[in-house]
Amino acid sequence: PWNAPARGETNIDELALVCPACHSELHEHHLTLIRGPDGHWSTRAATPDEIAPNRPNRSPPDRRDPSPQP
Numbered sequence: 001p002w003n004a005p006a007r008g009e010t011n012i013d014e015l016a017l018v019c020p021a022c023h024s025e026l027h028e029h030h031l032t033l034i035r036g037p038d039g040h041w042s043t044r045a046a047t048p049d050e051i052a053p054n055r056p057n058r059s060p061p062d063r064r065d066p067s068p069q070p
Contacts, residue, residue: 003052003053004049004050004051004052005048005050006047006050014035016033016041018033026043027052030046030051031043031044031045031046032044032045032046032047032050
């Protein structure tokens with residue numbers, strides 16, 4: 001991840017599109033996607049400098065209509 005200590009690059013040739021569930025699994029299990037010489041993707045255990053810091057839980061935005069302002 002770009003915010004991990006290793007500062008992953010945003011390189012279009014190295015990006016992989018994954019669904020939200022798979023993305024969560026990668027983070028939850030500290031895995032890294034790697035592309036082999038044949039172009040197929042696999043996973044391996046992430047090294048400590050590839051693990052992004054935990055983000056604080058965010059509250060959902062307040063969806064109430066704002067009160068009218070004078």
